[in-house]
Amino acid sequence: VPSAQAGEFAADSLWNAGVAAYEAGAWEEAAEAWSGIEEAGLVSRELYYNLGNAFYKSGDIAHSILNYERALKIDPSYSDARYNLELASSMTQDNIDVVPDFFLTRWMRSLCWLMPSTAWAVIGLVLLACALASFLLLLLGGSAPVRRGAFAAALVSLLLSLSCLGLSFWQRADYAAEDSAIITRAVSTVKSSPSDSTAKDLFVLHEGTKVTVIDELGSWLNIELSDGRQGWISSSDLEII
Numbered sequence: 493v494p495s496a497q498a499g500e501f502a503a504d505s506l507w508n509a510g511v512a513a514y515e516a517g518a519w520e521e522a523a524e525a526w527s528g529i530e531e532a533g534l535v536s537r538e539l540y541y542n543l544g545n546a547f548y549k550s551g552d553i554a555h556s557i558l559n560y561e562r563a564l565k566i567d568p569s570y571s572d573a574r575y576n577l578e579l580a581s582s583m584t585q586d587n588i589d590v591v592p593d594f595f596l597t598r599w600m601r602s603l604c605w606l607m608p609s610t611a612w613a614v615i616g617l618v619l620l621a622c623a624l625a626s627f628l629l630l631l632l633g634g635s636a637p638v639r640r641g642a643f644a645a646a647l648v649s650l651l652l653s654l655s656c657l658g659l660s661f662w663q664r665a666d667y668a669a670e671d672s673a674i675i676t677r678a679v680s681t682v683k684s685s686p687s688d689s690t691a692k693d694l695f696v697l698h699e700g701t702k703v704t705v706i707d708e709l710g711s712w713l714n715i716e717l718s719d720g721r722q723g724w725i726s727s728s729d730l731e732i733i
Contacts (some may be wrong), residue, residue: 503534519550537566542571548580548637549666554699557579558674561702561733565667568605584700590718616656623649648694673715673730675701680730686712694723703730 510525523546528685529539544559560577563570593601604612627644633639675697683691686709697703706722712731716722 503529503532510546514542514546514549517549519546522546523550523552523555535562535566537563537570537573540566541570541576544573544580545574548576550694552676553580553583554676555731557584557700557702558676558731561672561674561683565733567608568663569607581700581702585698586701588701588717588719604659604663609660609667612660613654613662616653616660617662619653619656623647623653628714641724670732671705672687672733673703673705673713674733675699675703675725675730682721682725683712684723686710686714686724691724695721697725705732 506525506528508521510529513519513521513525523543526539526543526546529535530543537688540559542564544556544563547553547559557577557580560573560580563573564577564682567573622648625648626642630639630642630646633642676699676700680696680697682697684694685690685691699716703715703717703725705713706716708727709724712724713721715725715730
């Protein structure tokens with residue numbers, strides 16, 4: 493317990509130091525202080541959001557995008573982080589066409605991001621309790637209209653419960669996945685294979701571009717862009733969200 497209290501005290505001190513530096517316009521000092529909290533493992537959507545703001549103010553667009561993405565990974569419904577992410581992303585150099593998802597997938601993902609996963613889970617459990625109560629009423633109900641109403645209520649509640657729990661698990665799976673990254677190197681060359689000497693240069697990416705990691709081999713990562721292009725890149729050129 494004393495160790496935990498000491499850690500919380502240190503985190504509070506770093507947070508306050510970051511706030512003071514940010515208010516004084518010392519953006520890099522603020523980012524350094526708040527990064528200390530992250531290194532201690534005490535992360536939150538607010539921490540990543542403020543880190544994103546500090547990096548954005550200091551002109552480090554890549555790390556601002558990285559931290560806004562991390563804030564949204566914790567809470568996809570965080571509208572302030574999403575707005576700032578769009579603003580920072582508009583300042584990146586690479587203009588990559590996005591292959592649109594199937595409309596139903598887009599709609600489901602938008603629905604999934606309306607609330608945090610815990611909120612979906614709570615709603616799902618409440619609806620499950622309603623389904624169980626309706627099922628008991630179905631078993632105990634005397635008249636036919638009551639039994640029909642209880643059956644309909646149990647069926648609808650169960651379907652809605654499973655849907656909410658499914659959205660919660662989907663969002664948690666997105667959070668646990670480590671397959672997205674941000675290019676943090678100013679200019680990075682994407683290769684045809686995991687080699688500096690024998691591989692062909694395919695194309696160039698600039699800092700702030702988001703990629704999907706699909707494979708790993710030593711210090712090389714096989715990445716894919718939103719337009720479908722693939723290639724190999726050094727793991728030191730990017731950071732996993």
